[in-house]
Amino acid sequence: MTGRPPPFKRSPSRSAPQRRRGERPAGRPFGEWPEDVAILYGWHSVAEALRNPQRRIRRLLATENAAKRLVEEGIEPSPAAEIVRPGEIDRLLEPDAVHQGIYAEADALPSPSLKQASKSDLILVLDQITDPHNVGAIVRSAAALAVGAIVTTARHSPAATGVLAKSASGGLEHVPFCFVPNLARALDELKSLGVLVVGLDSEGPADLLDTPLRAPLALVLGAEGKGLRQLTRQTCDVLARIDLPGKIVSLNVSNAAVLALHAARRAISKPQ
Known part of the structure; x- marks a missing residue:
């Protein structure tokens, strides 16, 4: 990895924001985030977003296994992934969400005329x-x-x-x-x-x-x-x-x- 930044970085356990039990912002299906942020989770959704030069990723969370898979598939995320435990992603999503160890917050894509x-x-x-x-x-x-x-x-x-x-x-x-x-x-x-x-x-x-x-x-x-x-x-x-x-x-x-x-x-x- 000479001359290149690492594709992931360690994240302290506090990196995932906490919600009080039962708290749900009106009109949003998952946790708290700015209105203009697209929430992506699951391998195919996030991997395709990382491959898309038009998609700007604001934050990327990944488990160790998911981060290794990014390396194996030649995906160099920017920004680097924060390595977290699966439970830290769980807390950002609904209980039945299948995130496969990877989660991203990104800008919405441009809308054509x-x-x-x-x-x-x-x-x-x-x-x-x-x-x-x-x-x-x-x-x-x-x-x-x-x-x-x-x-x-x-x-x-x-x-x-x-x-x-x-x-x-x-x-x-x-x-x-x-x-x-x-x-x-x-x-x-x-x-x-x-x-x-x-x-x-x-x-x-x-x-x-x-x-x-x-x-x-x-x-x-x-x-x-x-x-x-x-x-x-x-x-x-x-x-x-x-x-x-x-x-x-x-x-x-x-x-x-x-x-x-x-x-x-x-x-x-x-x-x-």
Whole structure:
């Protein structure tokens, strides 16, 4: 390690802030931290963030085993990891959080404009999907299927931190969120920029596989149970459904997302 700072440093046991039993800051799923800090935990979430040059890490905690794994995988964190016992990370998170011995506090990633997002061939739009587990799973699928951006409102959406980041398994580092104040106006702007806007709706006139698609394409998903809001539905260029052959004819929104994205990716990748 000649000429390089060590990838980790010892941390005194007091490094993890303490909370009084039962104390929970309003509106935050985990411990106390500034509003502008993204909380990342779990191996894939943190490792991908450390590999991402756009992600600025403010603080990194790791157990000895996790710090060794960083070295083995050639990840040189900046700042260096503070070596802690697992319990010190436990105290920062909910009781059922699986952190795998690694935790980071980081700056939020930059949000692209709609004009920048429209340059992608495939965009995903989320209409008030609020469950962070579902959104995280959707982000992971979006990263796997090369989605250029996820468009959603800042309100009625979970923060890109904590449970969402863990469920995304590193996907947050590859698919930027474009936050907009009004979804219907954002869809109108995307259409003015040449994007085909397709809403997934169980009452759509045709199956998505039978719907003509072209790039740039924005797929719009609604909240589980509620589906697309009326104004969102009216603003889409076309509605499409996903037909299923089995006894159960509805899917969890994150499962519907991966099916729709896979169908869309295949359709827009074919020579016209």
